[in-house]
Amino acid sequence: MSLLALAPAPAPAAEPVAADQQAGVSVFVTDLATHTYLSRRPTVDWHRGQAPSGPTITVDTQRRYQEITGFGASFTDSSAWLVGTRLDSKQREAVMRDLFSRQGIGLSFLRQPMGASDFAVNGNYSYDDMPAGQTDPTLTHFSVDHDRSYIIPVLKQARRLNPQLTVMASPWSPPGWMKTSDSMIGGTLKPDAYQPLADYFAKFIEAYAAEGVPIRYITPQNEPLYVPDGYPGMSLSATQQNDLIKNGSCQVK
CATH class of the missing domain: 3.20.20.80 (Glycosidases)
Known part of the structure; x- marks a missing residue:
């Protein structure tokens, strides 16, 4: 499993976000086929610009929906x-x-x-x-x-x-x-x-x-x-x- 989180904004290709704005995305994997349970993977950093190929999460900071109480x-x-x-x-x-x-x-x-x-x-x-x-x-x-x-x-x-x-x-x-x-x-x-x-x-x-x-x-x-x-x-x-x-x-x- 891989996860890449991105926040689109008018900027040159895949420019890292300033260090003081980075929080990182924690990634955990569970895969029954390999007997992997809640295995922590390297933290994924946020980037601005064009998304590379592969799974992405697109965040539109200009739109808001209902709040999520929890998971x-x-x-x-x-x-x-x-x-x-x-x-x-x-x-x-x-x-x-x-x-x-x-x-x-x-x-x-x-x-x-x-x-x-x-x-x-x-x-x-x-x-x-x-x-x-x-x-x-x-x-x-x-x-x-x-x-x-x-x-x-x-x-x-x-x-x-x-x-x-x-x-x-x-x-x-x-x-x-x-x-x-x-x-x-x-x-x-x-x-x-x-x-x-x-x-x-x-x-x-x-x-x-x-x-x-x-x-x-x-x-x-x-x-x-x-x-x-x-x-x-x-x-x-x-x-x-x-x-x-x-x-x-x-x-x-």
């Missing part, structure tokens, strides 16, 4: 379990440094599942599971204890390595008792579950903040128009999402 990934239950419980402290420190620090690739955004996703170690779970047929509309049994063993610790370590880390939370499914399927698999939100789900979001944000992991953004539902039959998911139409956002009153303390 990142997700600590699903299974990936957090792997990093948090199957690596020793030196291995974990090395992996986390490579992922989140400026000495590594500096991931700055995490999209975190609220409860089980399609990558869960020991089956489906939410933060307020109830026996079949039972409900908990006041969320008396709400708890993020499941996440305290390995998910929250790796998130806190990521924040220490990159204090600018942004976390967005998304549920693959709310608790089964809130849904027409009475399960985290399939179904849609029951008419009387809009307020409990809004409260569920509030409690989750409060609980994570108390653990030292502030949530900056949330989404109502992961893949709301796709309902998988083998892992958590829920149909939630645009109208339903609008109703939840507009009418599901909640207050984060």
Whole structure:
């Protein structure tokens, strides 16, 4: 893999930018065919003028678009379990440094599942599971204890390595008792579950903040128009999402 970054400007052919304007472009390569993972390559310098042949990035300094909050990934239950419980402290420190620090690739955004996703170690779970047929509309049994063993610790370590880390939370499914399927698999939100789900979001944000992991953004539902039959998911139409956002009153303390 090769990468050359260029900034076009009226100038003679490929003239290097003044030293005080150079920042350089860090290059990392992952190539599964050669078992190369996050391998650092020589820094690429910016140049002005005509681009040589080969892959280029053209930067128009006169045009601006929306800001990018960050680039990142997700600590699903299974990936957090792997990093948090199957690596020793030196291995974990090395992996986390490579992922989140400026000495590594500096991931700055995490999209975190609220409860089980399609990558869960020991089956489906939410933060307020109830026996079949039972409900908990006041969320008396709400708890993020499941996440305290390995998910929250790796998130806190990521924040220490990159204090600018942004976390967005998304549920693959709310608790089964809130849904027409009475399960985290399939179904849609029951008419009387809009307020409990809004409260569920509030409690989750409060609980994570108390653990030292502030949530900056949330989404109502992961893949709301796709309902998988083998892992958590829920149909939630645009109208339903609008109703939840507009009418599901909640207050984060």
